[in-house]
Amino acid sequence: MEHETIRGRLLYTSKKPEIMDKVRGGETFIITRHVDERRTLRALCAIDENSPRVLRDSVTSVDADWRPTDGFVRLTVDEKFVGSSWYRFTPKFVECEGYTEQEGRISSRIEMAHPARLFITHPIQSDAFLTQAYDLSKGPGEQLISGLVACSFHHRGADGPTLLHRPSNEGFYLRFVGPEKVKVVAGEFDALHFQIGRSTDDAYQGREEHPPYHVWVTADGDYVMLKAHVTGYMQTHYELTEYEKRKNFF
Amino acid sequence: MEHETIRGRLLYTSKKPEIMDKVRGGETFIITKHVDGRRTLRAHCAIDENSPRVLRDVVLSIDANWYPTDAFVRLTVDETFVGSSWYRFTPTLAECEGYTAQEGRISHRFELDEPVRTFGTHPIQADAQITQAYDLSRGPGELQRSSTMMCSFHHRGADGPVLLRRASGAQTGFRFIGRETVKVIAGEFEALHFRFGHDDDDYMGTAVHPPYHVWVTADGDYVMLKAHVTGYMQTHYELTEYEKRTNFF
DSSP, X not given: OOOEEEEEEEEEEEOOGGGTTOEEEEEEEEEEEOTTSOEEEEXXXXXOSSSSOEEEEEEEEEOTTSOEEEEEXXXXXXXXXXXXXXXXXXXXXXXXEEEETTTEEEEEEEEOSSXXXXXXXXXXXXHHHHGGGSOGGGOSEXXXXXXXXXXXOSTTXXXXXXXXXXXXXXXXXXXEEEEEEEEETTEXXXXXXXXXXXXXXXXXXXXXXXXXXEEEEETTXXXXXXXXXXXXXXXXXEEEEEEEEEESOO | OOOEEEEEEEEEEEOOGGGTTOEEEEEEEEEEEOTTSOEEXXXXXXXXXXXXXXXXXXXXXXXXXXXXXXXXXXXXXXXXXXXXXXEEEETTEEEEEEEETTTEEEEXXXXXXXXXXXXXXXXXXXXXXXXXXXXGGGOSEEEEEOSXXXXXXXXXXXXXXXXXXXXXXXXXXXXXXXXXXXEETTEEEEEEEEEESOSOTTOOOSSSOOOEEEEEETTTTOOEEEEEEOTTTOEEEEXXXXXXXXXXX
């Protein structure tokens, strides 16, 4: 019996007219899919443009049902250490042990009425994993995803990392637009097109709500991010530039 | 001001005659060298040969003097989850919070008389960084280390990860042999040659660890170029990919 290894690299660029296609940062990731279907995602992400410049390490694991089991997040912002935290998920509680420059030594525990569904740690590949929560058997449409735990609610994930929980009646809307063929630098793939968030107005330039976040992930059950685009005032673009899927490690 | 990124890939092979050059596993790593001299090493390592087959994640950070500040280790052995632990080091304290399949929820704390000099987490690149503790201005010679902590004493690091301290007085030494030019798959480099353990490469016993030779870059980054454990082990490690650049991409 052998596990599967997926390696990838994502490039972060801008689609703002004044800095069209300028590189904003990037991400390298390695996913292990174990023989019992558990998965671990390691992502190293850099947002290298204007402050806050974020360098993030995230190692998150999920069980065979894609529910989080444990994680680690470490942050450097503007070349300064911000925090380093460890997470453990059980069906009844979530705990975090860590140290952040702002909070000092932290030790948090949240009792859960239901097991956490998703752990948000801010790598773009981690966002791709969020789309697995959509029940594809229902076809295109919109579903409310709840049971969210996050390490930071900052839009760049530039603070903490601490333990944050949305109440069970809150979550985010995930829209499945449909299957598509997608061509990116890393190759051509069968994709699933999702939109994260309720707004569908790509032309909306306001900042009161997050602009639509379109993501295209592989349709092979691995949910690898192929490309993503935040419209509106953000105009951020993400694209898979390297991709490898193989048995075992080498 | 910009940080530096070093990426590398190490191939693990055997030099036993019956399985000469057979691939045993490998390691990919990324090092960030921050503008203030702090460094973070992320290593993803696999020992893919006979049991225990180890899949290890390590994120290890050190300060500008190469003293550990914090770390994370996660282990899978023979395709089964073994443990996930977090570490924090201050000048007077070493602590670990984690969960292992064997021990359950663990919480370890050691008060320290002196800061931990090296934290052993078992990636081959982490071994390379241990050699930085040697004062090269002394020329070739031996260094005895006493303030060492580890996440596992298993020779493959296949258990824990917990927080372990060498018994008081126990010292683990290594020797700086000298400067050499080394050619590996990733290229030709100026290297520093070190050896952990004793000097009898022909010793075939298993009572003590055979000599462990390592060659690291001489540019101050201590990147593992190649390594070789002699004696009964006959394991070989070689850098096959290498990239050093400013910032991330």
